[in-house]
Amino acid sequence: MWIIRSTCLLLVGWLLVGCTADKSAGERAAEVSRQPRRIESKYGVYYQVFVRSFADSDGDGIGDINGLTSKLDYLNDGDPLTDTDLGVTGLWLMPINVSPSYHKYDVVDYYNIDPEYGTMEDFRVFLQEAEQRGIKVLLDLVINHTSSRHPWFKESARSENNPYRDYYVWAKEGQEGFNLRGRSSWGSRLWHRKGSSYYYGIFWDQMPDLNFDNVKVREEIKAIATFWLNKGVHGFRLDAVLHAYGIFEEPLGTNLREKNLQWWREFGAALEAVNPDVYLVGEVWASARVVAPFYSGLDSLFNFDLAEGIIRAVNSGSTVYANGKDFAVWLEGMYKEFAAVEPHFLDAPFLSNHDQERVMNRLRGDIDRAKLAAGIYLTMPGNPFIYYGEEIGMKGTKPDEEIREPFVWFREAKLPETSWQNIAHNKDTVPWEEQQQDRNSILHHYKRLIRLRQTNEALAKGDFVALESSNDKVIVYGRNLRSGGSARSSVIVLHNLSLEPQEIIVQGEDLSGAKIIFESTGTNKNRVNGVRISIAPLTTVVLQRSAIHAP
Known part of the structure; x- marks a missing residue:
């Protein structure tokens, strides 16, 4: 794709704002809004899967699509009369696109499955089997940045006149208005040297940020999402929603938040034209006040404040929240804030995810408290998201690899258990096989809660x-x-x-x-x-x- 290079980029302090040559496209984006939400088809209980750690089908130690397919009957066997399955109705697959890393949040090819995980045919069969069991599938769509090995970035880095240059954000040493020594709020470098220029990448030098002021980039992203919707996925978990334009704050007169909101409204409207029932859940790792406006473009947003609130309440033994309010009163106020933006919002409650210490560690290994925490978030409004292994009490602390350890299927390691990562935290975790037989296990507790939710309209909706x-x-x-x-x-x-x-x-x-x-x-x-x-x-x-x- 050939593009016109941007005529200006402004950085005030260490915050970036891009200006595209195609101003009309930016103006049109501001007018886009999503249709009234069709939420009836989007309710469910979702399960977050790190494919690499879940189930291995071929003995190479790495979880794969076929392994996941083989375990669908555990997640939901399609028969509401049985009680051997967990009963979830949706899956969020962490990134499965081609990537050089183990986690795959740095994508090289958005249109293919990473060979470590399988083939497109494997994925087709997986989607078919999931559909037969009433399981919806969300893909992790990583579009704030690409891998530095992505063909777009390789072309972009060749020269200032390359047609892909403006797919990313570049600046020169000493260029007026740019602080190339700036850092993010968590200390990461924002600018990374390549030849005589610097490119912007908030998370890592191997993850250059895309330039969303370039209309061609926005069209590329919509085309990628459309491709996977046409393959049969039901929606997407959207990574780093807050960072499409700059980070956290608004530089002098430029409303970065509004530019972010405009983009997600544009994106949501485009995908609704492909599938009116598309489900979009976003990661905005921030307070409820920051999260709320993003409901104008997305169906659900992960509720980090609620996750922290539940863990605090369970650990403290008190309903009095940090601000002195009763827990339920505090939460009701949050929901009103969300509803003011989108009356049909679907909250996404959870306890922990792939970036956080596992909830069992936060609760000091106490199974009874873990059951209580599950009871709280699985009776909340919206669509709960269960991090794989949470239902069997898996543990894990940083570094990231150790909060993404292999799922513990059996006492003695055998297929489909994965072995890509040595077990550091879950040697004593009671395996799935044994918990299946124990009516008092945390696994059985999760099954009961999920079935209660699925069969009780008030709890579900x-x-x-x-x-x-x-x-x-x-x-x-x-x-x-x-x-x-x-x-x-x-x-x-x-x-x-x-x-x-x-x-x-x-x-x-x-x-x-x-x-x-x-x-x-x-x-x-x-x-x-x-x-x-x-x-x-x-x-x-x-x-x-x-x-x-x-x-």
Whole structure:
């Protein structure tokens, strides 16, 4: 593709703003908006898979597409009457495109499967088998940057006059307005020398950032996404959403946030034209205030604030959040902030991911607390995302390779277990095979929660109402599915954060007739007596009732 080079690039301090020669394209992008959201087809419980670590089909030690296909019956066997499968309805596959790295977040070829993982035919079969089981597939789409080995970048680096030069962002030593010594907020270098010039790359010198002010780049990205939608994927997890234009702040009069939002609206609208039910979930690793505006372009955003809030609450044993508010009240306020941008937002609650210390480590290896944390986020609104191995209590701390260790299938290593990485943290993790037979295992707990969610409309699709209680050791909220202004299905969810049994009164609620439909522990110790509820230590209880008053 031939392009016109940009006529200007402005950097104030260490923040980048690009100016394309095609100003009309930028103006058109500002006018793009997505259609009213069709969210009914997008609900589900998703499972994040690092293909390399999940299941190996050929004995080379590296997980692959065929290995994943062989384990689909564990994830969801397609039969709602069985209880041997986990029951998830969606998969997020971490990057599977051609890449020189083990993690594959530096893509060389967006249109092919990395040979370590398999072939396009393997992927076709995988999609077909997933579809038969009712499993939707999201691909990790890494488009903030490419690999430095990508043909675009190789061409871009050849000369200032190369037609691909403007696919990336370049500057010269001493060029006015550029701080080539600038660093990101986490300390990484922003500019990297190549010959007599510098290119911009926020994460690493092997990951040069694309120039989204270039309309040709934007069209390339939309073409890549369209290619995979036409192959049969249902949507994308979008990496580094915040960084398409600059980082974090707005340099003198240029609204970088708005440029980011415009791009994601443009991207979402383009993909809706291909598949009106496309599902887009973005990574904006920031506070809810920063996250909220991105709902104008994306269906879901990972809720990092909620993940941290859940872990704090479970570790502290108190519903009082850091800002002094009750946990449920704080969360209700966050949801209102999201709804102000997009009334049909789908939150993406989770506990940890491939970039973070595993939740089992955050909870000091306490299985009961891990079950409680799962009970909280798997009863929240939106689409929960489970990081592979979380459901069997896998552990892991930095460096990154050790939070991405092989899934523990058996006590003795054998296929499909992978061996690309030595086990540092999970030698004592009870393997999947043994947990399958244990009704008290954390795996069985996850299965029960997922089935409850999938069979209860209020939990799967209902709104969220913070409820007042008489006890700061118990989180209490309602989930209501409404029809014609009234609740069609309603539940009350309670989580006892303490090590002692608790008795609470839910203010303003008549619990007569309420029925316990789920209790994580303490069977026969959790009771409803009029307006009072008794709940066992570190326990989640779900009550079904006909209606809940919403303020």
